[in-house]
Amino acid sequence: MAEVPEKLNKPYDPAATEGRTYQLWEESGFFNPDNLPAQAGLSGRFTEPFTIIMPPPNANGRLHAGHGLTIALEDIMTRYHRMQGKKALWVPGADHAGFETQVVYEKKLEKEGRSRFKMDRKELYDEIMAFTLESKQHMENDVKALGASCDWSREKFTLDPSVVSEVQETFRKLYRDNLVYRGYRTVNWCTKHQTSLSDVETETVEKADKLYYLKYGPFVVATVRPETIFGDVAVAVNPNDARYKEFIGKDIEVQHPEGPLTLKVIADEAVDVEFGTGALKITPAHDHNDFRMSETHQLPRVEVIDQFGKLNDKTGKYAGMKIAEARTKVVEDLQALGLVEKIEDYTHAVPVCYKCNATIEPRVMPQWFVKMAPLAKMAADAVRAEKIKFVPDNFEKVFLYWMDNTIDWNISRQIVWGIQIPALVCLSCNTGVLDNEAIEGSECNCGGTLTRDTDTFDTWFSSGQWPLLALGYPDTKDLAYYPTDVMETGRDLIFKWIPRMVLFGLYLKGEVPFRTVYLHGMVNDKHGKKMSKSKGNVVSPIELTDKYGADALRIALVVGNTPGNDIALAEDKIKGYKHFCNKLWNVSRFVLSNAGDTTLDTPRPTLTPRDEEILAELDKTIESVTAHLENFRFHLAGEELYHYLWSTFADVIIEELKPRLAGEEGESKTSAQWITLQALAATTKMLHPFIPFITEELWSLLPHKDKSLLIIEPWPKPYSA
């Protein structure tokens, strides 16, 4: 009788096993699809590609729980398809995460009593680079600790020289195709971080404010920002508003503490007759809507607030005051002049910086903008033509709504940490040209000087091209993996990231970047509350891995988690799945200690009718689990395996076969040994994508000659097939 492997007599110890197993996998080279071997008796394996590009984690810290889910799901897909014989490629990456990393680093500088505004551009860049490269290593180790079977030989960093040059080349292409332009318009300005932000980098918060009704020439206007009165250039009314018809097109005189203003009365459909008094003061330099009206009606733009959120010298005695202070003072002075009719309480949504919650100030600046309409149409058309499938499918509607309602995308950031925009700009006339189409320092058509644009790209400009960049584009070596199969990421990126990848993929390569988008929900704390440092409820996936093993964490994250829905991650649940791993370990111990001379190579013996039933039940499980995995129902696949192993295999089959296994040598005993071994092997294989470490370890202990690593074992097929 075969001896039970010594290892099985001790409880499974994830901490002692996982590192060694991961090393075994890496040494095998099988994470790299180029190395997947021909297998005896199996033709056609490892020829057809299956590709996932990993959303590159930010290289500015450790992984969080959401990353754990990402790794678990993508690894399940990659391992499943590899076992199914696909040439599976999962490309890892690291994101320099421009603004986000700069914010992280600024906090570090603040703690040290330093400030980026006092640092030389190069000095700051080099320091953040050193910090990022160090963080990147920690991040990569975390990804490995979770068991990710990704091809490290193909890892890409968003600041790799080849990536940088290709991102800049895309900008030049867009410029030549007239899809990017230098605009002078209001942008979302963060006064703390001293940079503009795209719309998706702002959040809106409810704010209790006051609505001031100001006597304004013959009108009364309602405003929450009386301090911008010095920048007013017009009064707008609705063309159909009978009350004001007589004033349209005329000039009026408006009083304020710094003297009278002469303003034009304009008519614009955008003015809501119902709101306030139906008359609106227009401040083009400090309000997005007003700016738009200034374009339609050719109005001047008078800036009265500077980049630090202080009133400038056009405001007379208010110059140098911060907005809040100036507002109080201006209202007092207007009241003294009898110009305030009434003040109402008013709650409205204001945009804030998504990192520091500072109120976003609309500010007129020269910046680069991507013309979105034609690109968005390509993306929307591709989705309408079902080139991309969404899981869950309701996200398709969200995507299309977004693509049908785009506004031009501001890609200039006034930060050093990122890819520099390859352009020269004229500070006199605000035009810009490509860096390779003019000489730095040369004269602009307007007589000004062309200087190097110091701005960097919005990080989503480079991330948006990631599926191609990660495959080494424009190098064609790996383009056979494009379009990729699945893009799996958090549902919060449906706006920030997914659309940009789709439109850049189509624009650069003429093909969608992925065939399926799988969106997972947010990983929240055990009460379903969002994890945040300030609440102190953040859990680290690595701490959980250290405590319960990566396997337990992975399967706990996946089972019970439906696509698109948030998950409440309780430590108890992970503990429960650690018990499950323990169960699998002990089932294996029992089966192996009773296997006798039977191995996985033993030909199928004569089975009893009951054995046939057992096999039929296993077949049903194989078919069902396979169908779930093919259709992105990972939570159901995991749950079904859980039930099969525990409630069926352990509780029923093993208990029932115990007498036969303990009985006399003979056909009945042999068939019982054969069937328990087969069921155990099939279950171990099917569980491998979910709990790769323990299953690889168990596989190494199963009696089977010419055994390879479990990661390239063929996926089980029904026995009746």
Next chain:
RNA sequence: GGGCGAUUAGCUCAGUUGGUAGAGCAGCGCUUUUACACAGCGAAGGUCGGGGGUUCGAAUCCCUCAUCGCCCACCA
């Protein structure tokens, strides 16, 4: 103001095409007898948010109401 999601056991959540409700944890009881005390087994626990409809049959499909949550939005 729009859009989306949720409402199932004490808590957190599953339930793929409609066929007599499931998991983890908590609580209760039992058990170291061919695996499992880093436990196992068992019992208990739910009129599946309310109402209406379709159906032989509805947690599942349709309508409606209520409550909660998320996202988007140029009513100053």
